[in-house]
Amino acid sequence: MISWLLTPLSYGFMQRGLLAAIMVGILCAIIGCYVVLRSMAFLGDALAHAILPGIAVAYLLNGNLTVGALVAAIAVAIGIGFFSRQGTIKEDTAIGILFTAALALGVALISSIRTYAVDLSHILFGNLLGVGVTDLVLTGGLGLLVLLAVVLLYNQFLVISFDPVLSATLRLPTELLRNLMLVLLAITIVISLQTVGVGLVAAMLVTPAATAYLLVRRLPAMMLLSAGIGAVSSIIGLYVSYYINIASGSAIVLTATLIFVVVYLFSPRRRSWRALFSRSKGPSSISHE
Amino acid sequence: MGANHHSYFLEVSLPERTPIPLTKETARLDINNIYVGYNGQVVLDNLSFQVPHGARVAVVGPNGAGKSTLFKALVGLLPLKSGHIFIHGLPLGHHLDCVAYVPQREEVEWHFPVTVMDVVMMGRFGHLGWLKRPGKRDREIVAHSLELMGISNLAGQSIGDLSGGQQQRVFLARAIAQEPHILLMDEPFTGIDIATQETTLALLDQLQTEGVTVMVSTHDLNMASQRFGTILLINHTLVAYGPPQQVLAPQPVRKAFGDHVLSLEGGLLVDECCPPEEHLHQEGL
Numbered sequence: 001m002i003s004w005l006l007t008p009l010s011y012g013f014m015q016r017g018l019l020a021a022i023m024v025g026i027l028c029a030i031i032g033c034y035v036v037l038r039s040m041a042f043l044g045d046a047l048a049h050a051i052l053p054g055i056a057v058a059y060l061l062n063g064n065l066t067v068g069a070l071v072a073a074i075a076v077a078i079g080i081g082f083f084s085r086q087g088t089i090k091e092d093t094a095i096g097i098l099f100t101a102a103l104a105l106g107v108a109l110i111s112s113i114r115t116y117a118v119d120l121s122h123i124l125f126g127n128l129l130g131v132g133v134t135d136l137v138l139t140g141g142l143g144l145l146v147l148l149a150v151v152l153l154y155n156q157f158l159v160i161s162f163d164p165v166l167s168a169t170l171r172l173p174t175e176l177l178r179n180l181m182l183v184l185l186a187i188t189i190v191i192s193l194q195t196v197g198v199g200l201v202a203a204m205l206v207t208p209a210a211t212a213y214l215l216v217r218r219l220p221a222m223m224l225l226s227a228g229i230g231a232v233s234s235i236i237g238l239y240v241s242y243y244i245n246i247a248s249g250s251a252i253v254l255t256a257t258l259i260f261v262v263v264y265l266f267s268p269r270r271r272s273w274r275a276l277f278s279r280s281k282g283p284s285s286i287s288h289e
Numbered sequence: 290m291g292a293n294h295h296s297y298f299l300e301v302s303l304p305e306r307t308p309i310p311l312t313k314e315t316a317r318l319d320i321n322n323i324y325v326g327y328n329g330q331v332v333l334d335n336l337s338f339q340v341p342h343g344a345r346v347a348v349v350g351p352n353g354a355g356k357s358t359l360f361k362a363l364v365g366l367l368p369l370k371s372g373h374i375f376i377h378g379l380p381l382g383h384h385l386d387c388v389a390y391v392p393q394r395e396e397v398e399w400h401f402p403v404t405v406m407d408v409v410m411m412g413r414f415g416h417l418g419w420l421k422r423p424g425k426r427d428r429e430i431v432a433h434s435l436e437l438m439g440i441s442n443l444a445g446q447s448i449g450d451l452s453g454g455q456q457q458r459v460f461l462a463r464a465i466a467q468e469p470h471i472l473l474m475d476e477p478f479t480g481i482d483i484a485t486q487e488t489t490l491a492l493l494d495q496l497q498t499e500g501v502t503v504m505v506s507t508h509d510l511n512m513a514s515q516r517f518g519t520i521l522l523i524n525h526t527l528v529a530y531g532p533p534q535q536v537l538a539p540q541p542v543r544k545a546f547g548d549h550v551l552s553l554e555g556g557l558l559v560d561e562c563c564p565p566e567e568h569l570h571q572e573g574l
Contacts, residue, residue, distance in 0.1 A: 037398070037400075037402070152420050153419075153420075155411075155414050155417065156414075156419070158403070158407075158411070159411055159414060161398070161401070162397065162403060162408075163397050163398070163411065165397075166390075166411060166463075168366045169364040169365070169366070169389070169390045169415075170414055170415040171365070171415075216402065217402050217404065218402055218407065219401075219402050219403060219407075
């Protein structure tokens, strides 16, 4: 058993891959709590696809791909915030327009690059085993920055998510905080690319957080549990991918999904879970205390 | 919970609060010719009134008269198209913590994983600086607010698991924790049990002794006339403002409610078609 666990770690690329997968798993799971609670899953998926043109442009200019992705993701995040701000069009419509446009631009740019086919599949599905030391440092640094913001602005993010009306009466800069949250989400998605890729990052954002939501009743507990589930999914998924030789990103996502299904079947909170999905505004029953 | 609750409630006093400066100003809340609207529709049209220090005002009017819109304008949730709102003689936005607003219950994300304690603690966020954690005093105030509303035993409950009346108490407790100088409550008496209604009214009594100015919107004209010293009757614009016997008289009521008023022997019958409940009000003359 021990050797079963240790053998893969004798390879440097597996060590780095595991470390990256754990960091990304934790980070996605924590930001994912807000994604789930604020119903931003579609937005997360859209942001992930919207970074393609950034990567393509960075590649064409021989720049850093991560920086290119980051710039594109933040630009799209702010663009969505801007278009949906005045309420002229709904947020999901704004997302639909911008994300497909960015994706189309990305594909157009990439199709002009002949030799890019292999790298493109890495962007779409991740390349965990190709994580270098620089990637690790970048992931760790940006990840810490995101976590720091989540911890320091906990009160503010809680209020703008739970009760926008209170947030306005407290004169919180709601727009600014909302955009900041989008930027944090964008950063998280970009550093997740190497692990699970554009196609699967939404799962890492949503699945562990949704699993944790089924089990606990406070946001800090939900974040910690979600982080734990994200990390465990990453570890199990990576080992599974090593031993049965499947793509690591999909192994991680499938592990997280399996944990979700098991928890869902035994969850005491299935009723409130349904409430979350039907976006019900809670019990309308009249009290008979 | 229940009947005992009321008497218990009156014995509890609020923790030491920030003293309210009793300056020489004539009105604490001064609404001057405001126009408010959205989607190209004018909801409040040239509305003006003044609320003096410590007054207790019931805001009444037909459905869609702009009661909620007025409250949202007062807390800065809706911009004014024109006109001015002064609080303590200063324009809106100067007083960060002094206005607390209890919205209609439909406006909150009930599925959120927060406990009753968490929600009430949010009332303290306005007093906390950015990046600060609640301290001992904040926790004391939250504990007192919970006690005052008789929900200390629910502190660890998920907000989504509560009944309508309990949720109402949580949001009142949060408003108290804000230590407001002005408290605005939108339809607090709709869809709640009698015990919570009485607790709410007793809370208003207590707040009045402390000099807190209170504005409450309601469909219940009877309660407005019996439990409030001042009535603001609006229908997009001001219809009448003053003591109940003056405002809830046949003429202004008919002016505001129009076809929904029926003159009966010895009273007026106001019949609104759509509010969630309280369809009928018998109003004595």
